[in-house]
Each structure stands twice: as structure tokens, then as C-alpha cells.
Amino acid sequence: MKLILRGGRIIDPSQNLDMEADLVIIDEKVSAIEQNRSGDKADDSTTLIDVSGMVVSPGLIDMHTHLREPGFEYKETIQTGSNAALAGGFTALACMANTDPVNDSRSVTEFILRQAALAGGTRIYPVAAVSKGQNGKILTEFGDLREAGVVAFSDDGRPVTDSGLMRSALEYAFSLGIPVISHCEDMGLAEGGQMNEGFPSTELGLQGIPSIAEDIMVLRDIALAEYTGTKIHIAHVSTAGSIRAVADAKKRGVPVTAETAPHYATLTDEALRDYSTHCKVYPPLRNSEDMAAVREALRDGTLDVIASDHAPHSSIEKDVEFEYALPGIIGLETSLAVCLSLVHDGVLTLPQLIEKMSTNPAKILGIAGGGLATGVTADVTVIDPLAEWTVDTATFRSKSRNCPFQGWTLRGKAVMTIVGGVIKFDTRS
Numbered sequence: 001m002k003l004i005l006r007g008g009r010i011i012d013p014s015q016n017l018d019m020e021a022d023l024v025i026i027d028e029k030v031s032a033i034e035q036n037r038s039g040d041k042a043d044d045s046t047t048l049i050d051v052s053g054m055v056v057s058p059g060l061i062d063m064h065t066h067l068r069e070p071g072f073e074y075k076e077t078i079q080t081g082s083n084a085a086l087a088g089g090f091t092a093l094a095c096m097a098n099t100d101p102v103n104d105s106r107s108v109t110e111f112i113l114r115q116a117a118l119a120g121g122t123r124i125y126p127v128a129a130v131s132k133g134q135n136g137k138i139l140t141e142f143g144d145l146r147e148a149g150v151v152a153f154s155d156d157g158r159p160v161t162d163s164g165l166m167r168s169a170l171e172y173a174f175s176l177g178i179p180v181i182s183h184c185e186d187m188g189l190a191e192g193g194q195m196n197e198g199f200p201s202t203e204l205g206l207q208g209i210p211s212i213a214e215d216i217m218v219l220r221d222i223a224l225a226e227y228t229g230t231k232i233h234i235a236h237v238s239t240a241g242s243i244r245a246v247a248d249a250k251k252r253g254v255p256v257t258a259e260t261a262p263h264y265a266t267l268t269d270e271a272l273r274d275y276s277t278h279c280k281v282y283p284p285l286r287n288s289e290d291m292a293a294v295r296e297a298l299r300d301g302t303l304d305v306i307a308s309d310h311a312p313h314s315s316i317e318k319d320v321e322f323e324y325a326l327p328g329i330i331g332l333e334t335s336l337a338v339c340l341s342l343v344h345d346g347v348l349t350l351p352q353l354i355e356k357m358s359t360n361p362a363k364i365l366g367i368a369g370g371g372l373a374t375g376v377t378a379d380v381t382v383i384d385p386l387a388e389w390t391v392d393t394a395t396f397r398s399k400s401r402n403c404p405f406q407g408w409t410l411r412g413k414a415v416m417t418i419v420g421g422v423i424k425f426d427t428r429s
């Protein structure tokens with residue numbers, strides 16, 4: 001079977017490529033990128049799709065998603081999460097371990113992979129917990145979990161408080177060639193906090209979480225990575241202090257990579273003025289200086305990745321008093337459009353955005369994808385960069401609706417998502 005995407009703007013940061021051309025997919029692989037190709041006709045064995053005016057990108061990869069299955073299927077299942085990912089333009093995602101039971105054993109990893117195969121949608125890569133039950137005390141069996149198919153280790157949702165345990169985790173993971181992803185939060189400073197510590201928290205009468213709660217743990221993790229010579233990846237960076245620490249570490253050659261989420265680049269703690277629980281997230285939305293630092297760090301490369309931190313919660317967990325609401329925002333179906341606003345605002349170029357949402361996550365996780373070189377598996381996202389749409393969570397494929405962008409008019413969306421040469425999502429139909 002031949003699939004030809006004709007006349008799109010093909011952007012592939014892995015080959016430094018940005019040009020108008022045809023992308024030819026034969027069976028499940030990229031066969032060619034060619035300009036002025038002629039002679040192809042649609043017939044029984046060839047599908048020809050005109051994508052002129054569209055951007056053809058390597059499939060987007062979300063390296064930080066919470067799928068909630070097993071244990072919290074009322075918030076999301078692997079099937080609904082996979083559907084949401086495809087609609088958001090993601091051909092692959094990595095799912096965090098804070099399920100119930102926690103993904104701390106081969107049997108849970110295998111269950112996730114089985115459900116993912118049944119879902120038959122986006123590629124799903126499990127992340128295993130660093131510690132058994134995410135209790136921060138005993139390391140999981142890294143070798144066994146790696147063999148079962150995990151691509152990273154993280155206690156995300158919770159910090160690894162014990163520095164000795166974190167050191168061991170880094171050393172074991174390094175020997176297996178996969179990263180540890182760190183949720184950086186000093187619990188002594190963050191405990192009981194509802195939102196960012198600042199004027200808005202004082203005025204709203206909500207207990208604050210100071211930005212140093214994040215900065216201190218980022219500094220510790222950088223120190224551990226530097227001391228041990230092992231790699232670390234910092235999840236959902238939200239503060240100017242963390243960014244300074246990561247930038248300094250990178251200058252010294254410390255093997256640290258870092259991500260942020262779309263909401264830290266587009267929202268501040270001012271969004272909580274009406275006590276909207278849809279803006280309650282950990283780490284919390286910070287102030288305007290932090291947001292400016294996040295945007296600048298995306299531009300200058302200090303932040304390598306944009307990940308959704310898709311964290312579905314049901315209405316019974318969000319339609320409650322602010323202090324009882326669970327933290328988290330869904331992101332799979334809005335990430336691309338929200339981040340395209342950074343392109344429209346001139347913060348990032350389109351190739352930079354695609355690098356952060358596809359090429360770099362593939363590199364950091366050591367998984368397939370992130371590029372469109374001849375011979376690679378054809379995971380492709382077709383993006384209409386200008387299509388205007390209004391966020392209406394009622395139409396979302398995710399099971400949950402906890403989205404701070406409800407009602408926003410955004411520009412840009414995925415119009416087609418292709419996994420392994422097969423069209424899995426298509427707005428034309």
C-alpha cells in the first residue's frame with residue numbers, strides 16, 4: 001500500500017528539513033520525500049491526499065501523560081487516553097506510573113502494554129515507578145521492568161525525597177540506558193499549599209507553594225546527576241529559578257534535560273482569581289516573571305521538551321471547594337494548539353516547536369519516531385497551523401473535562417494522525 005501526502009510543508013528537525021514536498025509512505029515506512037513528484041495516481045494500491053497549506057510533521061510524542069488505568073478508569077482508560085492522544089496529533093505517549101496498583105512490577109507493565117495493543121491507537125510506552133508503591137523507600141526492579149518494556153523510571157506525582165535512593169535510581173537507570181524523570185518538589189516547603197505563593201495567594205487566602213520548593217529539588221537533582229555522571233530529566237519545570245539552575249548545569253556539561261507543560265507558558269496564578277479548580281495543578285501556575293522565563297527558556301533551548309502532563313480527573317474531584325480539588329489539567333487535545341500560540345506570538349519557530357514535541361522526546365526516551373528519514377516507521381502528524389477553533393471539552397475524547405482552556409479560541413490543530421503508515425485520526429472523515 002502506498003500513501004502519498006502531496007504538497008505539504010514538511011518539517012523534520014531530525015534532518016534539519018523544512019520544505020514543500022510530497023511525503024511517500026509505502027506499507028508502514030517512510031519511502032521518500034520528493035519535490036515536484038509526478039506520475040502518481042490514486043488507484044487501488046495508492047492513496048493520494050492533498051495536504052497543501054498544511055504542515056507535515058514527524059508524529060508528536062507526549063513524554064508525560066497520566067492514563068489512569070489500572071485503578072482509576074472512571075477518569076481515563078488506556079483506550080480513551082489513546083483516542084484523545086490521536087485527536088491531539090500524538091502518535092506516541094509515555095504514561096506515568098501513579099496508577100492503582102502503581103506500575104512497579106512486570107505484571108502491571110505487561111497489563112498496560114496489553115491494553116495499549118487492544119486500544120490499537122497511539123503508541124504507548126509505560127514509565128515504571130522508581131520506588132515500590134511510590135513510597136520512596138525501596139527501589140523497584142529496574143532490570144526486570146526494563147525487560148518488560150518500560151522506557152523510563154519516575155515516581156511522578158511525588159518527589160523522590162531520599163537523595164540516596166535517587167542516586168541509586170540514577171545509576172541503575174543509566175546502566176540500562178534509560179532516563180529517570182524527576183518530579184521536583186520539596187515537600188517540607190510545599191506541604192498543604194494550594195497555589196503559587198505570591199500576592200494572588202495572599203489575596204485569595206489560599207496557602208501558597210513557594211517557587212523554591214521546586215528550585216531546591218532541581219538543584220539537588222542536578223547535583224546528583226553531576227556527581228554520578230548520569231542523566232536526569234526534570235519534569236514540568238515552572239519556575240525562573242529552576243530554569244536558571246538547568247541553564248547553568250547545561251553550560252557545565254551536566255547531562256540534564258528538562259520539560260515544561262503548555263500551561264506554564266500561557267497561564268499565571270492570576271488565572272486562579274475566581275477559584276477555578278480547573279487551574280489547580282502541581283506544580284502550581286506561577287507568576288508572570290516565571291512564565292516569561294519559561295517562554296524564553298523554550299526559545300533558547302534550556303527547556304528541551306513540551307509535554308502535556310495530561311492529568312484527568314472526574315467532576316466529583318474538581319467540582320468541590322478549592323482546597324479539596326485534586327490538582328491536574330487535561331492536555332492531550334489542547335497541547336498542540338496552545339503551543340502553536342507560542343509560534344503565532346513569535347516565541348518559537350514551527351521547527352522549534354516540533355523539535356520539542358517530537359524529536360527531543362524520542363531522543364530522550366530512546367524510542368522510535370521524532371523524524372521522517374527514509375526507512376523509518378511512518379508516524380506522521382498533519383497540522384493545519386491556522387485553523388481556528390473554540391475549545392469545547394464536551395466534544396473531547398478524553399473521559400475527563402478538567403481543562404482551563406475551555407471556551408478559548410485557538411489557532412491550529414492536528415487534522416490527521418498516522419501511526420505506522422495507518423491513518424488513525426482524520427478530520428476529513
Ligand SMILES: [Zn+2]
Pocket residue numbers: 156157158183235236282283
Ligand atoms: Zn509531576
